[in-house]
Amino acid sequence: MLQMLAPHGATPPFPNLSAPLAEVRISQVTGPLLPPRTMVFREGSAGTPQYRVVDGCVATAQTLSDGRRQIIDLIGPGRLIGLGFGDRNRCSAETLGFTRLEAVSETMAQGERDQAFAEMLARSQALVMLLGRKTAPERVASALLDLAGQFGRPARDKRRGAITFHLYPTRGDLADWLGLTLETVSRCLSRLKKAGLIDIRQGDLVTLLDPQKLSGIAAGDRPLSP
Amino acid sequence: MLQMLAPHGATPPFPNLSAPLAEVRISQVTGPLLPPRTMVFREGSAGTPQYRVVDGCVATAQTLSDGRRQIIDLIGPGRLIGLGFGDRNRCSAETLGFTRLEAVSETMAQGERDQAFAEMLARSQALVMLLGRKTAPERVASALLDLAGQFGRPARDKRRGAITFHLYPTRGDLADWLGLTLETVSRCLSRLKKAGLIDIRQGDLVTLLDPQKLSGIAAGDRPLSP
DNA sequence: CGCCCGCTTGACACGAATCAAAAAGCGTGG
DNA sequence: CCACGCTTTTTGATTCGTGTCAAGCGGGCG
Numbered sequence: 383m384l385q386m387l388a389p390h391g392a393t394p395p396f397p398n399l400s401a402p403l404a405e406v407r408i409s410q411v412t413g414p415l416l417p418p419r420t421m422v423f424r425e426g427s428a429g430t431p432q433y434r435v436v437d438g439c440v441a442t443a444q445t446l447s448d449g450r451r452q453i454i455d456l457i458g459p460g461r462l463i464g465l466g467f468g469d470r471n472r473c474s475a476e477t478l479g480f481t482r483l484e485a486v487s488e489t490m491a492q493g494e495r496d497q498a499f500a501e502m503l504a505r506s507q508a509l510v511m512l513l514g515r516k517t518a519p520e521r522v523a524s525a526l527l528d529l530a531g532q533f534g535r536p537a538r539d540k541r542r543g544a545i546t547f548h549l550y551p552t553r554g555d556l557a558d559w560l561g562l563t564l565e566t567v568s569r570c571l572s573r574l575k576k577a578g579l580i581d582i583r584q585g586d587l588v589t590l591l592d593p594q595k596l597s598g599i600a601a602g603d604r605p606l607s608p
Numbered sequence: 609m610l611q612m613l614a615p616h617g618a619t620p621p622f623p624n625l626s627a628p629l630a631e632v633r634i635s636q637v638t639g640p641l642l643p644p645r646t647m648v649f650r651e652g653s654a655g656t657p658q659y660r661v662v663d664g665c666v667a668t669a670q671t672l673s674d675g676r677r678q679i680i681d682l683i684g685p686g687r688l689i690g691l692g693f694g695d696r697n698r699c700s701a702e703t704l705g706f707t708r709l710e711a712v713s714e715t716m717a718q719g720e721r722d723q724a725f726a727e728m729l730a731r732s733q734a735l736v737m738l739l740g741r742k743t744a745p746e747r748v749a750s751a752l753l754d755l756a757g758q759f760g761r762p763a764r765d766k767r768r769g770a771i772t773f774h775l776y777p778t779r780g781d782l783a784d785w786l787g788l789t790l791e792t793v794s795r796c797l798s799r800l801k802k803a804g805l806i807d808i809r810q811g812d813l814v815t816l817l818d819p820q821k822l823s824g825i826a827a828g829d830r831p832l833s834p
Numbered sequence: 835c836g837c838c839c840g841c842t843t844g845a846c847a848c849g850a851a852t853c854a855a856a857a858a859g860c861g862t863g864g
Numbered sequence: 865c866c867a868c869g870c871t872t873t874t875t876g877a878t879t880c881g882t883g884t885c886a887a888g889c890g891g892g893c894g
Contacts (some may be wrong), residue, residue: 393783444737446828450742454733466726472733492718499725500692506732507680507698511670513739514678518882553841561740563883568842585841585891602672744850781872789851794874811859811872 387586394463412436413483422475422483424461430471432464432488438481439533439550443558445518453559455505456551458532462486492586513561516602521560522570523600527582530590546589573606638662639709648689648701648709649714656697658690658714665759665776668699669784679785681731682777684758688712688724704776739787742828748787748796749826752806756816772815775808799832 408557416422416438423431425444435457449606453472457463463475463483469587490498512521532546553564553571560567574580579596581589590596612716642664649657651670663681680699683689688751689701689709716724738747752759759773779797783790800806805822807815816822824830 414775444733446737446741448828450741450828452737466722466729468726468730472730492721495718496692496721496725499722499729500694502730503692503725503729504694504698505731506729506736507670509736510739511672511678512734513736514784515672515676558740564840565842565884566882569882572842602674602676790872790873791852792850794872795850798874 385404394486404440413485414484416481418477418478418479420477420481422477423471425471425474427471428469430464430467430469432462432486433483434462434486434548435459436482436484439478440475440481440483441478441551441555441559444473451558452561453551453555455502455509456529456532456555456559461501461532465495465498465502478552478555496570509559516600517605518562518566519570520600520602521562521572522556522567522574523579523596524576524605525556525560526588526590527593527596527600529588530593543593544589544591546587549588550587570578570606573608577607639711639814642703642707642709644703644705644795646705646707648703649697651700653697653698654695656690656693656695658688658712659709660712661685661708662708665704666701666709667704667777667781667785668701670699675684676788677784678787679777681728681735682755682758682781682785684755685727687727687758689730691721691724704778704781705774718721735785742826744786744788744792745796745832746826746828747788747802748782748793749822749832751782751786752814752816753801753819753822753826755814756819769819770815770817771819772813775812775814796832799834803833 422433422440437459440457440458440463443451445451445456449596456478464471467473512524516524529549529551530545530547533546533550534545551559552568556567557561557564562570571580571582574596575582579590579592579593579599583589599606602606648659649655663685666683666689668683669677670680671677682704690697693699714822740749742750755775755777756771758774759776760771761773773825777785779790779793782788786793788796796807797808800822801808805816805818805825807817809815821830825832
């Protein structure tokens, strides 16, 4: 039921919750800190555990038989994973950084469920538009804005509207999310840096210096200089 | 509220239902036959009318500011449109052939709603995988199988497993669904024809001659000869 | 310190887009 | 019934954006 696999198949992170009927007030139990690259559940596995991300980042993904991977969503604090996956998970879920999860009771209020479903659907459909019709720079700009919304510090930069956030996904993760290759993502980030729209320090601390212009690029209204 | 536009801006198809409070047992009223290319609702419009497709085909789509269009889903008999679009529609919906709709009451049983949501999510996520990681021939093969599932006649061909269905979307519609161009879709269909996997008669009657092999191509397990 | 892993950058290849034109449908009307 | 004009589809030639392959670079961690 609770099937979590540490990076290389170690012990489950919530061992005490594996016992049957241990779900009393389970929704308020806060789990331990999961290390990066922990499989929360695997594509095709039975059962649909549901969690809320308290802190950190989780990626849900599907994989084709020949290994091509597509990240379906990147999920930050406050959002749910495992909703609507049916009795067999259609996605695997993996932590991208140190992450704290919180089990969520299966019975939610109808309004809450609908809200959560509608949000997931909206995000999925936005990703469809991105993958179907946007160019590589547009995709990367869109991704950065999405991540800023999910992980952006409320404390903003001195510059007008600048936002800083911790970049959980690697270039490879971004590529698998955006339907690109690692190299193309890297090139687009370099171009955005050169254009003065973003800044990346210490490898994973991103600052959007001009979210306005970035939105223009993301929407296809404004080209990005080569 | 009910805002339907005939192909070139004629009278609304459900004129009698436009009156306020006329929604008594509305869920069991079957509307008239809508002609092809009827806008059922527009992206960004207020209100979220919900319908069930009784017969025919509806496409939900989003459009970028510069006109790039992405079809989010093609919807056949039995399925719902308008669910989870919030108070402002995120999609426009348009009929692709003569189509009969049935209004659906806003209050569905929780299980029914969840079921519908889960199906839409699953389809959207499958489209994400298709757009992010599949090649053009794989996309076209996947699309044909999907359409066969939605529109395939229960009466199957004499050949083992062959399925025939009416192809509602044009090449352009398929392109906008699959993140390709009209020409690429046409070329892929030609290659599938030449490979003996499908047959197209009268322009819009498609027969899948070997769904098995087609599935192999759709999943990326088997290449398609040039 | 030095290995290792993730990232960047460059050269080239390839798949799909674009541009262009011919062919095939299809309804209309003679 | 066939000729006509329009739309959609098919096919071809070429271009362009990403993918692929291959080195370097750099920072973190043992």
